[in-house]
Amino acid sequence: MQSDEKILKAYELAKEEFASWGVDTEEALRKFDTVKMSIQCWQGDDVKGFEPVGDIGSQNVVTGNYPGAARTGDELRADIDFAAALSPFSHKINIHSCYGEFGRDRKDVTVEDFSRWIDWAKEKGYGLDFNGSYFAHPMMNNGFSYASLDKTTRDYWIETAKGTREISYEIGKRLGQVCYNNLWIPDGLKDTPANRFRYRDVLEESLDEILAKKYDGEYFVDTLEGKLFGIGVESFTVGSHEFYLGYAASRRGVGVCLDTGHYHPTEQVADKLSAVVRFVDHVLLHISRGVRWDSDHIVVQSDDLTALMSEMNRGGLYGKVAMGLDYFDASVNRIAAWSIGLRAAAKAVLTSLLEPFAYIDKAELEGDFTARLAYTDEFKNLPVNAVWDYMLLKKGIPEGRDALASIKKYEKDVLSLR
Numbered sequence: 001m002q003s004d005e006k007i008l009k010a011y012e013l014a015k016e017e018f019a020s021w022g023v024d025t026e027e028a029l030r031k032f033d034t035v036k037m038s039i040q041c042w043q044g045d046d047v048k049g050f051e052p053v054g055d056i057g058s059q060n061v062v063t064g065n066y067p068g069a070a071r072t073g074d075e076l077r078a079d080i081d082f083a084a085a086l087s088p089f090s091h092k093i094n095i096h097s098c099y100g101e102f103g104r105d106r107k108d109v110t111v112e113d114f115s116r117w118i119d120w121a122k123e124k125g126y127g128l129d130f131n132g133s134y135f136a137h138p139m140m141n142n143g144f145s146y147a148s149l150d151k152t153t154r155d156y157w158i159e160t161a162k163g164t165r166e167i168s169y170e171i172g173k174r175l176g177q178v179c180y181n182n183l184w185i186p187d188g189l190k191d192t193p194a195n196r197f198r199y200r201d202v203l204e205e206s207l208d209e210i211l212a213k214k215y216d217g218e219y220f221v222d223t224l225e226g227k228l229f230g231i232g233v234e235s236f237t238v239g240s241h242e243f244y245l246g247y248a249a250s251r252r253g254v255g256v257c258l259d260t261g262h263y264h265p266t267e268q269v270a271d272k273l274s275a276v277v278r279f280v281d282h283v284l285l286h287i288s289r290g291v292r293w294d295s296d297h298i299v300v301q302s303d304d305l306t307a308l309m310s311e312m313n314r315g316g317l318y319g320k321v322a323m324g325l326d327y328f329d330a331s332v333n334r335i336a337a338w339s340i341g342l343r344a345a346a347k348a349v350l351t352s353l354l355e356p357f358a359y360i361d362k363a364e365l366e367g368d369f370t371a372r373l374a375y376t377d378e379f380k381n382l383p384v385n386a387v388w389d390y391m392l393l394k395k396g397i398p399e400g401r402d403a404l405a406s407i408k409k410y411e412k413d414v415l416s417l418r
Helices: 004-020 025-032 073-084 111-124 151-175 196-210 241-250 269-276 303-314 334-354 357-365 369-381 384-395 400-413
Strands: 036-040 090-096 127-131 179-183 220-225 254-259 283-287 322-325
Touching: 004 025, 004 384, 025 334, 025 384, 036 073, 036 127, 036 334, 073 111, 073 334, 090 111, 090 322, 111 127, 111 151, 127 151, 151 179, 151 196, 151 220, 179 283, 196 241, 220 241, 220 283, 241 254, 254 269, 269 283, 269 303, 283 303, 303 334, 322 334, 334 384, 334 400, 357 369
Parallel strands: 036 090, 036 322, 090 127, 127 179, 179 220, 220 254, 254 283, 283 322
Antiparallel strands: none
């Protein structure tokens, strides 16, 4: 553990170094405090939720069985509180509709089924985002929901999605801030379909019916999340990125969710932002880490993550593009999984705010690509860590070793007793 004196001394030196490049560290810290990150509730219990759906296999592959998973809403909320206290972000919490606490079927849940989440969020100062749960349910018909060719199946899920939108809107109103209602469905086929058009025609019709009702954008935003492929749908995903991007671009008020794990391994979402934000009304980022595929690994510090946040800052997208974590890992302590991802994302945001971008931009405008590359690489060595330590100290958040020690203690005192 570093002493406060050491942290303050290192920060003053870092402040001088950044100032020599034209960067005001205090202003960067003020901007950081305006950035919100949504914490995914499903990391805390391996995407199980609280509804009685019977013996239905999950369509989300969660690796591991580390002890201490949350079993109730109160346990899950307490775990989220503990993880949030180790993060310097302002937080929202993203809840799936299967986390309602009154045991109703998904089609019949109302905002009152989430009243405990709402009351807790008010008390803690969190915002809430919402995901409809369109998986692991008896009404999934051979892996299909909205794109099912069976009308009974399709109608069930359409009504469920209408209810999800109403819940999201009510959540936003009650908390006085926008609630992002994200729609992701696993519909697809293991092998090549005979007629892709047929399934996408059906999905478009379903979306048109679901999204027909308009809500006040001050409290509510719809986003559609595409995917490349998944287990059991390796050859064809109905709701692909291209499908949802085209749909959102042609309908006012509908946005897209870009999940960093839902693309080919060589694709970067950082490259997509400047293309997408100009053509759709809303963009939501789900930040994950794919290892060779959409494996939902815990977010860690990486070049891809740094590049993503750099693009966010360069484009003036903080506060315009919403962000949330999206991964689940039961092979390690689940609270550590949240904390590691939150802190990695936070450090990437801080790095972007401290970047002396004017030098890189000037070099490009002057056609000096040599200087552009040299500056880009050299700036990786600026003393971001000293500013990071100072920010944690100011916010009363433990540094890395102390954070891990507090997680281990919580595991001993709380998680191990479950």
